[in-house]
Amino acid sequence: MDTGPETDEAAFRSEVRSWVTEHLTGDFARLAHRGGPGDEHAFVAERMEWERELATGGWTCVGWPTQHGGRGLPLHLEVAFHEEYARAGGPGRAGLIGEGLLGPTLIHFASAEIQQRFLPGIVSGTEFWCQGYSEPNAGSDLANVTTKARREGDEWIIDGQKVWTSLAQWSDWCFVVARTEPGTERHHGLSYLLVPMDQPGIEVRPIRQITGTAEFNEVFFDGARTSADMIVGAPGEGWKVAMGTLAFERGVLTLGQQMAFQRELDHITSTARANGRWEDPVLRDRIVSLAIRVRIMRWNATRALRTDDNAQLPREAMIN
Template sequence: MDLTYSPAAEEFRVDLRAWLAANIPARWAASGFWASLDEDEAFDLRRDWERRKALAGFAGIEWPVEYGGRGGSPAMAAIHDEELARARGPRSVNTLGLTFLAPTLMAVGTPEQKAEIIGPMLRNEVIWCQGFSEPGAGSDLAALRTHGERDGDAFIVNGQKVWTTSARRGDQIFTMVRTEPGSSRHRGLSLLLIDMHAPGVEVRPIRQMSGVSEFGEVFFTDVRVPASACVGGLGNGWATAMLLLSFERGASAIGQYTDYLRAFEEIVRVAKALGRDGDPVVRQELARRRVELECLRYHSLHVLTEVEQGRDLGFASSVTKLQWSQTYQGLFETFDELLGPDAALVRPTADVDLTALRRESFWTRSVTIWGGSSQVQRSIVAERVLGLPRGS
């Protein structure tokens, strides 16, 4: 495992850190700032800031220059995530497009799709959402029922998606549709790109326990979708979706480590404000979470070393997803235990505004589900990495 970065990567860190210092107002980094804003106001601020970051050359770090990226190394991408978290930069509003769709298009998209979609996505001119989950087809994606019937040079799409992140603000959606009549399970599926403003598309926000509406339901009623909006080949949707999802787990969790360390430090301050910092049980629990964070850090550096040396992570990427999600969720379980019954209340406690931390705590309940549940990840690691026999 290599714990150092190349001179070129460190030079990039210096440039990025300087840009972040000049472009993140101090009030943005204050605890609770983003939680204090109206959802739409926060979204617009983040969208414009990320656009400016892309124009300055600090987005798409590993992307080829021809697509508007920087053509950098995996180490530079890890430094980007680390410095962004350290500076408390705003969360991306276009994560689904940037993380999933863009690299998929680079790999299997048509020349027209690459030219028309990737650049505007990087500059946040077009916001993308993902339509995979359906009622009755969550973890079992192959059970989806949304279908598209061929009509000349288009598909007529009908169906429903649920738990669609950023559905209310999405301009486009990449979604799985059954395009072969009579097909079932993994056969006859296609990945289609659909305009969220097209006639027949309806979005209904889902209000979460935190009070925000990050998710939504999407209904398709006789939506006309050009056949050219198919990615990866007609009927080849399952393989395309697996390629797309392989980008989700990423090469390293350096950025997550930095972000979670910030949350840990805030939780320690809460313990002090509540007068619990002298409680030996609380201290032991906090120490355990700190150790888990350091384990995540060193695993992330190991993974980064592997990628930098050109090794394919393959199924071992499931270890990273499993580790960061469990570490993150565990950290906020400690936060909830610290507050006791008050953990479910979004209001100040002991003269400390915990709105942002409580919202984050609510959010962490989902991280061991999306992107492949922890149960699925453990099965992958057991069968594909450790070679254990499959249970009956």
């Protein structure tokens, strides 16, 4: 359908819901509502296949520019897609990190050669990514990373450890923030490298949780290698690129997660009303508290979209 500026948003939302409902059948039926936050380990192989199903319908990377394989949707329709996808029970996206974080980063910071190498695989759902940021002593304090990469000939050699890495055991590639300039501290001397996961120098150890599942991983780099040209930005510019990636983490994708949480909260509320538990003031208080947090999550996401380098109007003004 026409996805230009005059597209009727209600019709577009209806199209998204209809497509997801019609295709989330057969072997994909069990994926409905699965794989979201806290459930990332569920049906990963099947959700990767679902990514390819989405790609055949043109429903991956909908906000990307058309020249990079996307639909070039305006922001309000990109938001509408993520909301209606969640509302229709679409499973957690196995390609979320590539589509939502790395892809926009490459579009903004990478060379044409890097873009041509990696963007098509994200759009088609044939290559999957994980994020190599956090370390045992560098979680929220990202500038404290100690993972090192040194240049040897036409390769980078990487040594260090990352932690809390979602989907690492299934990913083809990892974008890694590493220190490439010895003697530097904090946000200086970092570089943003693209590293293949299937190699002897990388070990992935799932972190077993109290639930018995392993949604996160430790990733150990011991002489791992990547080509010297697998770098986004110039050597030493990793902090700037990494901050760009984090900016993409807040906003549109969060709105989709917020809708999934809202759907779950609505289900809990209706169940409590039906079985009489709604009369329990303690339960009502907890539900109200959750409702407030879900609403704040939406407000924070729209605030993160407030400005855009290519738009004069606040982006949040474009969202109903």
